[in-house]
Amino acid sequence: MKLSALHPRYEVAYYDRCVSSLTEQVEALATLAKRFGIAFTIDAEESERLEMSLDIIARVAGLPSLKGWDGLGMAVQAYGKRCRPTLAWADALGAATGRRIAVRLVKGAYWDSEIKHTQEQGLRDYPLFTRKAATDVSYLACARDMLAARNIYPAFATHNALTVATILEWAGTSRDFEFQRLHGMGEGLYERLVREEGCHTRIYAPVGGHRDLLAYLVRRLLENGANSSFVHQLADERLTDADILADPVAKVAAVGGKRHPSIPLPEDLFAPERKNSTGLDLSHGPELERVAKLVQTPLPFLANGRNRGSYAQPEHAPVPEKEQATRAVTRALGAFPSWSMQSVEQRAACLDRLADLLEQERDTLMALAVQEAYKTIPDALGEVREAVDFCRYYAAQARERLQPIELPGPTGERNVIRMEGRGTWVCIAPWNFPLAIFLGQVAAALVAGNTVVAKPAPQTPEIAAHAVGLAHSAGIPEDALVLAVGGPAIGQALMEDVRIAGVAFTGSTATAKRIARTLLEDDERPIVPLIAETGGINAMIVDSTALPEQVVADVVTSSFRSAGQRCSALRVLLLQEEIADRTLEMLSGAMDTLVVGDPADPRTDVGPVIDQGAYDRLMAHRHAKQNSWLKTIPVPERGLFVPPTMIGVPEIEHVRCEHFGPLLHVTTWKAGQLGETVARVNATGFGLTMGLHSRIARAAEAVEEVAKVGNLYVNRSMIGAIVGSQPFGGEGLSGTGPKAGGPHYLPRFCAERVTSTDTTSSGGNATLLSLEDVGL
DSSP: OOGGGTOTTOSGGGHHHHHHHHHHHHHHHHHHHHHHTOOEEEOOOOGGGHHHHHHHHHHHHTOGGGTTOOOEEEEEETTBTTHHHHHHHHHHHHHHHTSOEEEEEESOSOHHHHHHHHHHHTOSSOSBOSSHHHHHHHHHHHHHHHHHOSSEEEEEEOOOHHHHHHHHHHHTTOOOSEEEEETTSSHHHHHHHHHHSOOEEEEEOOOSOHHHHHHHHHHHHHHHHSTTOHHHHHTOTTSOHHHHTOOHHHHHHHTTTOOOTTSOOGGGTTTTTOOOOOOOOTTSHHHHHHHHHHHHSOOTTOSTTOOOTTTOOOTTSOOOHHHHHHHHHHHHHHHHHHHHHSOHHHHHHHHHHHHHHHHHTHHHHHHHHHHHHOOOHHHHHHHHHHHHHHHHHHHHHHHHHSSOEEEOOSTTEEEEEEEEEOSEEEEEOOSSSTTHHHHHHHHHHHHTTOEEEEEOOTTOHHHHHHHHHHHHHTTOOTTTEEEOOOSHHHHHHHHHOTTOOEEEEESOHHHHHHHHHHHHHOTTSOOOOEEEEOOOOOEEEEOTTSOHHHHHHHHHHHHHGGGGOSTTOOOEEEEEHHHHHHHHHHHHHHHHTOOBSOTTSTTOSBOOOSSHHHHHHHHHHHHHTGGGEEEEOOOOSSSSOOOOEEEEOSSGGGOOSOOOSSEEEEEEEOTTOHHHHHHHHHTTSEESEEEEEOSOHHHHHHHHHHOOOSEEEESSOSOOOOTTTSOBOOEETTBOOOOBTSTTSGGGGEEEEEEEEEGGGGTOOHHHHTOOOOOO
């Protein structure tokens, strides 16, 4: 039995709520199992929930109603580094409760997903072994512990003949244990052991319909078909008996106990180019409690989340915004000659130091993101990590791509192309990523040799001010990076200043168009580049082969995380007609589990929207569509909380603009019309993100061929692009490119200059004249 199947929020943040609830549910099931004499095993799940699982098992084992019953069991995964301590804990629990705990020892069921999760989270190390041989050794060590334990009934789930033989050797004549095998596998291995050796073998058989079991069966086939699998090796005619039966201890010793070289530590994921940003383990109770406490502590320079004290102009002498803009550009222009003359290495080193400072100040920056931008704790952590990644990525890209390049040409001529700064750029950042996008734009412009006037959104200036202060501490001159705080008026004044050399903007499509018009109005001013990343009517297409549980999880994440306030967020869900009713039923249930409230609360999934204007616009659209609501959930009465809502629409054409919040529009499409459906999404004119859920490889290929979007996400959520891995940006009404966090971003900030020198004019081509005859 999987505990996660009994509670929708089996997460550390919900410990108080779900542990008590699960204990009651497990007691009821265990009581039935006791009555009918059925073994009852609680499955091992991902390592991040191990401690919660043990707490629940301990509570159930101590219940008076189950006293004297030895049918209660648990599964333990040998690939986990905490496997042996867990067994010692189980033995002690059995002693304390007067029972033998049945322990099912498995190699492990989530190895690859746990590796990926640890890498994505940027954690310090893996909770499991990275080599198959190390897991085999762990399994044997655990098996020996189990055979010696007085309060454990051992159950060894394995299809490895060497492991079985080793256990039998250690057990001697004892048969006070059992083996377990999957239905349809291991029959040849266990048949003789049962009949001739008196071994007990339990057959593990999943039960259910084809749709429910397909993913499970495919996973079992992949595990047993892997090169390192004993079953696979047994069928490989190239391997000798000695190869198959090699001692795993000797294998681990031969590599000095080192981890697998193809599975780097999370911090080395992008090595040697750069160091990965460091994360926090929010699934660890004490760490989550520490973080929650720090983000809930009011910052001294923020009152009610919006004081903007550190940058505010003295009230007795306010400076007009146009004058502020002029002063800022003048300062940055004055710093341009000296900053642009610094080497690429010197500028890149500043970004690396800034990244280190951001990590040192992570706690303060997370608190700022929660209190000023209303981000939830996971989103605040992601914000800091993305800013760090931008700095390190652009530093590495500059070192590689902004060096002078000697170009080919005829003899007696030298041609060199150089990438140099254009001048002073204006970077305008949004409130939804007030640190990551703000610093991403700034870092790229600076490392390319430009100076910058950085304008944050008026809703989130404090986090920008803090970031600029760190940048100055990292060695970037104060006049090379100038903060310009204010509303639309100062932004307009900056755009009208004919001295600027370029604009990087992230925000609405309408504002991007106004900027483009302003930059072209004056016929006398230079033509300057505009890098714009705007929003989109982002669609997810789901066909009848998709895995429903994964679809629901990804839809909820893509639509409602960050209160739907991401450029990449899902706006229109397109379900194939055959699976629409069932998927919507599951989505409705998933929405019921969402917690809307204070973003500083670790349990919160959806916080408030950014300001009153956003709230009013979203609520007006929601009210206008009230007759088409498919699902909505209650929210706190006080605060800018927009209820997450599913809205039915007859067809995608009815969604004509982006609604920047937790409002999901839903429609259907007919089987056989995948191409036409993608074409209709393309016809909206937006081209930022698109999602596809399908288990047909050809469907993914077909969508990839025709989708006109910057980022296509297949069988995953549509948010959370990773710097350097998923460069982000759209086309059409969704932006100009190039893509942020990608290899083509920096050159757009540069002036490309070529020097061509005729070397023959200074006495001839010495290299050509000195050539020796060869081949004579």
